Each structure stands twice: as C-alpha cells, then as structure tokens.
Amino acid sequence: MAELTNRAAYLKGLADGMKLDTEKNEGKLLSEIIDFLNDIAVEIESLDAEQGFLADQIEDLDEEVEVIGNEVFDEYYDAEDDDEFEICCQGCGEEIIVSAEDLMDGEILCPTCGATIEFDFDCDCDCDECDCEDCDCE
Secondary structure: OHHHHHHHHHHHHHHHHHOOOOOOHHHHHHHHHHHHHHHHHHHHHHHHHHHHHHHHHHHHHHHHHHHHHHHHHHHHHHHHHOOEEEEEOOOOOOEEEEEHHHHHHOEEEOOOOOOEEEOOOOOOOOOOOOOOOOOOOO
16 A cells, blocks of 8 residues: 555656646646545555554454354353263163153163153143142143
8 A cells, every 4th residue: 555655655746846837727736636646545555554453353353252152152062962861761770871862752762671761841840750749741
C-alpha cells in the first residue's frame, strides 16, 4: 500500500516541477485532483494497516475459541463415548455391560443365564423402582 502514497507523492512532485499555475482553472483542477489522490492513498494505507491489525486479532480469537472448544467438547465427547452401562441381571445377578444402543433396543439376553432383560423407558416417576407406591407405571 505504500506504493499508492509513493505514486501520489510522485504526481505531486511532477505537478510542482511543472509549476502549474493554480490561478487558472486547469491548474487549480489538477492540483485538487492530485491532493485528493494523495488523501485517498493515505486513507487506504491507514485502512490497510487497521485491517491487518484486525485480521491478527481475529486469528488470535479464533485460536482461543478453538482451544476452549476443544476443552469443552472433548469432555462432552469423552462422556458421549462412555455410552456403556453396567446392569445387573434379574435372573442370575450377574453384572452385564450394555451399550446405549442395546438399551434403546428395549431388551437383551443375559450372556450368563440367557434370561431376557427388558428395558422400559416409559416411566416418568423419580423413584428407583417402578413398583413403588407413588408410581403410576404399574
């Protein structure tokens, strides 16, 4: 961008070297155009510098957001990856590891005794067992 201000300065130097008569309309017009071009070049250079500064700030913020996002979402995805649950077979009492997908299927077979273990997610009560007095799920 310094090239623009250099070129505007060159034009001003040419005009000064030509000894334009700024008392005449043509000389006045050329002098104002050259001054205007110089002002535009200076403003563009200033905007370019500010844009570069803002681009650096955005890049820094982007990196910080990425770090924060990785920390937050890695914890979320780590918890999400732990979609295995330990249940107890009601038939033999054996501890069984089941996946969330198995739970959503509604039932599994106990690998130890072969009993069918059903999962019912329709219960809206806050109790631990669906056969309590307060439960309407019976």
